[in-house]
Amino acid sequence: MNKELFEYVIRIADDSLILGQRLSEWCGHGPILEEDIALTNIALDLIGQATNLFEYASQIEGGDRNADQLAFLRFDREYRNLLLVEQPNGDFGDTLMRQFLFDAFRKPFFERLIACTDLQISGIAEKSLKETKYHLKHSSEWVIRLGDGTEESHNRIQNSLDSLWRYTDELFFENQVDAVLLDDFNFPKLSEIKEDWLKNVELVLDEATLAVPDNNWQFKGGREGLHSEHLGKILAEMQFMQRAYPNMEW
Amino acid sequence: MSKKEWPLWEVFIRSKAGLNHKHVGSLRAADAEMAIDNARDVYTRRSEGISIWVVPSNQITASDPTEADALFEPANSKIYRHPTFYDVPDGISHM
Structure with missing residues (x-):
């Protein structure tokens, strides 16, 4: 098995899975019915992406574990998602800012990933890109409205931005996995994506009258399995059923 | 906490090319x-449409239900307004 390729796919899958799980916490709690449905729609898109990616990861691994086992039976240190996506929902503004910073990365990432030489990954990227374009539109519109809204909404979402900004450098984290795969598979160079990301983020933040934080302190570790305290709690809730009743189906 | 409701919008969906937009809710x-985005999420998540219109509800002028008799009754006795009194010649299809 190609260990690096497995890890590469797991990264993308874990980002989608954990953010999807987080967003699904809004189900029944959205500020209005329309947003309750919007957030859970996005959650479902993300879980769908994760399903496709875990199925492919299972193939790469040689079928030892199926997609469900990969999602539900790994330990926290084996998860490769970004710290950003495991951060708590907070208020509606926190959730939308987290979503915006992530979507703004995901769109150029999938756009470039389509050109990779692995047909499965390219196909998943093409399908996911359509969903991601809408996610980005939705989260951008909200960041603009909350930022350029009332004094209270402006201050609160500026706080969300200041707090979440510390998790954004990790979006572009690369290690030996990328070094081994990049040329062979024509995977995206994350340093190039960073330019696109920053340009789009600054454009939206400018329209939202929000200031890019000048604090450069950044967290990292998610891509190497070193997570914040929040992932354990997510997994406890997400994995409870499979661990309490192994192999259960419904 | 003050609670101000957002304005209400009427949503119209075109289900496929060639059909007209229909009021759905x-x-x-x-x-x-945002009304377009919300309509997309609320009314097209099961592939119901290919185009969305939204109209502010307060821009719609409706007929008065108490005038229904005056407005609609007179048409009931005028069956000759339906094109049902013609013999369709042989060879005309799709009627």
């Missing part, structure tokens, strides 16, 4: 752009 949104 209403929703609340802060502005027209």
Whole structure:
């Protein structure tokens, strides 16, 4: 098995899975019915992406574990998602800012990933890109409205931005996995994506009258399995059923 | 906490090319752009449409239900307005 390729796919899958799980916490709690449905729609898109990616990861691994086992039976240190996506929902503004910073990365990432030489990954990227374009539109519109809204909404979402900004450098984290795969598979160079990301983020933040934080302190570790305290709690809730009743189906 | 409701919008969906937009329901949104986004999420998640219109509900002028008799009754006795008194010649299809 190609260990690096497995890890590469797991990264993308874990980002989608954990953010999807987080967003699904809004189900029944959205500020209005329309947003309750919007957030859970996005959650479902993300879980769908994760399903496709875990199925492919299972193939790469040689079928030892199926997609469900990969999602539900790994330990926290084996998860490769970004710290950003495991951060708590907070208020509606926190959730939308987290979503915006992530979507703004995901769109150029999938756009470039389509050109990779692995047909499965390219196909998943093409399908996911359509969903991601809408996610980005939705989260951008909200960041603009909350930022350029009332004094209270402006201050609160500026706080969300200041707090979440510390998790954004990790979006572009690369290690030996990328070094081994990049040329062979024509995977995206994350340093190039960073330019696109920053340009789009600054454009939206400018329209939202929000200031890019000048604090450069950044967290990292998610891509190497070193997570914040929040992932354990997510997994406890997400994995409870499979661990309490192994192999259960419904 | 003050609770101000967003304006109400009426939603019209075109289910496929060639058909007209049909009223499907209403929703609340802060502005027209968000109303379109919300309509997409609320009314097209099962592939119901290919085009969306939203109209502010307060821009719709409706007929008065108490005038229904005056407005609609007179048409009931005028069956000759239906094109049902013609013999369709042989060879005309799709009628």
